[in-house]
Amino acid sequence: MISAKDIILGIAATAIPSALGQGWEPLASVPIGGTLQEHTTVALSDSLLAVVGGLVEGGATTDNVLLYDIPTDTWNQASPLPIALNHPNVVGVDGKIYVLGGLSGESGWPAVKNTFVYDPKTDEWEELQSIPDGLQRGSSVMGVYGSKVYLAGGIPGTRASMDDVSIFDLETLEWLEVPEEASKIPAPRDHGGGAVINGKFYVVGGRESGLQNVRDTIFILDLEDLESGWTTSEATMPTARGGISVAAVGEKIYVFGGEGNPEEGTNGVFGNVEVYDVEKDEWEELEPMDLPRHGTSAAAVGGKIYIPGGGVVQGVGATSVFDVYVP
Numbered sequence: 001m002i003s004a005k006d007i008i009l010g011i012a013a014t015a016i017p018s019a020l021g022q023g024w025e026p027l028a029s030v031p032i033g034g035t036l037q038e039h040t041t042v043a044l045s046d047s048l049l050a051v052v053g054g055l056v057e058g059g060a061t062t063d064n065v066l067l068y069d070i071p072t073d074t075w076n077q078a079s080p081l082p083i084a085l086n087h088p089n090v091v092g093v094d095g096k097i098y099v100l101g102g103l104s105g106e107s108g109w110p111a112v113k114n115t116f117v118y119d120p121k122t123d124e125w126e127e128l129q130s131i132p133d134g135l136q137r138g139s140s141v142m143g144v145y146g147s148k149v150y151l152a153g154g155i156p157g158t159r160a161s162m163d164d165v166s167i168f169d170l171e172t173l174e175w176l177e178v179p180e181e182a183s184k185i186p187a188p189r190d191h192g193g194g195a196v197i198n199g200k201f202y203v204v205g206g207r208e209s210g211l212q213n214v215r216d217t218i219f220i221l222d223l224e225d226l227e228s229g230w231t232t233s234e235a236t237m238p239t240a241r242g243g244i245s246v247a248a249v250g251e252k253i254y255v256f257g258g259e260g261n262p263e264e265g266t267n268g269v270f271g272n273v274e275v276y277d278v279e280k281d282e283w284e285e286l287e288p289m290d291l292p293r294h295g296t297s298a299a300a301v302g303g304k305i306y307i308p309g310g311g312v313v314q315g316v317g318a319t320s321v322f323d324v325y326v327p
Contacts, residue, residue: 024290027306027322031075032056032064035318036309037295042092044120047071049299050078050097051308053085059316061086061105065097065118068308068322070301079123082116087138091149093170095120098149100168101131103138103157110157111136115168128173135166141194143201145223147171150196152203152219153189161188161209165221181229185219193246195253197278199224202253204276207242207260211314214260216240218276235281239272243294247305249327251278254286254305256325259294259314268314269294275327291321303327 030036030051039054044067051066063080081088081099086109088102097118103109113130137154144150149168155161163184167176185203192206192215203219218233241258248254258270271292275284295318296310308322 022326023287024323024325027324028068028073028075029320030066030309030322031320032062032066032077035320036062037311037316037318038086039297039309040088040090041297041299041306041308042090042097043299043301044092044095044097046301049301049306049308050090050092050118051297052090052097052099053081053088053102054309055086055295055316055318057318061103061109068306070306078118078120079125082125082127083112083114085112085138087155089138089140089142089151089154091142091144093144093149098128098168098170100149100151101136101138101140103155108157109138111138111155129175131166132175135164137162137164137190139190140166141189141192141203141206143194143196143223145196145199145201148176148223150201150221150223152185152194152201153192153206155190159209159211161190161207163188179226182221182226184230186230186232187215187217189215189217189219191242191244191259193244193253193255195246195248196223197248197251197253200278202276202278204246204253204255205237205241205244205258211242212260212262214240214242214258233281235276235283237276238274238283238285239270241270241272243311244270245293245296245298245307245310247298247300249300249303249305252276252327253278254298254325254327256298256305256307257289257293257296257310259311261314266292267312267317269312273325290323291319293319293321
């Protein structure tokens, strides 16, 4: 069996996948626990994804870190997280995984202050500076610009959404003071999505202190001018929803699925796919997901968007389905 380290170091033989057309294509199912949701997916390179933490079958919080090799359509495991987390705040930068808090598997899913970095060269985790008091949360919207990681909103383990913005410096490995004008998003949000495009951080959708309190907003922060503060676009998302998965391709932000659907027969889950053009400040509705899901996490690589697992009913009810969307 090919090891996780072999794949990371490029030892595994690569096979060129068949060309994919526009739309959805199935991939190898998520292998751990049978199902997975409330995890985070990040790209470590143009051929490797990492899927971190989440809830496995039965709703248990996991410490698993799964690695997906794109050319061979195969899964392997990396060293597990130092602590089990669901709704983890994760980014992939320069081939490393940075975990900046999340929700623990204890009763009530309280947020933790722990932060870690995973180095694929050693297959080991290192603990970093803890999140400042009162700012620990999970389900934050994440963005990376230069050497800075931005966290917007989130939940501390209850239904009370947060509006806090935090910045972590990848060079000093320290938490930075956020200018007052940028320190709060315009309204509390959790289970939203986001992307950084052309130096601007976009926070899309999500919910506000409750499963059904879904939102259609876009908050925008110029990362070259934090003192100018946040603005709100007039181009609202066509379908308000939380628990969404978001990925950027070029200057477009794709939004998949979600939770809080009031329509009968949906199990509370959205299958909608919508795309926001940041230059035109316009939305377009696309063909829906083959399998409507919430609580998953998308990652874009090579113009394709990979979406593993997710919940197929409102709340806990995960799947092992893994597919890729080609815009």
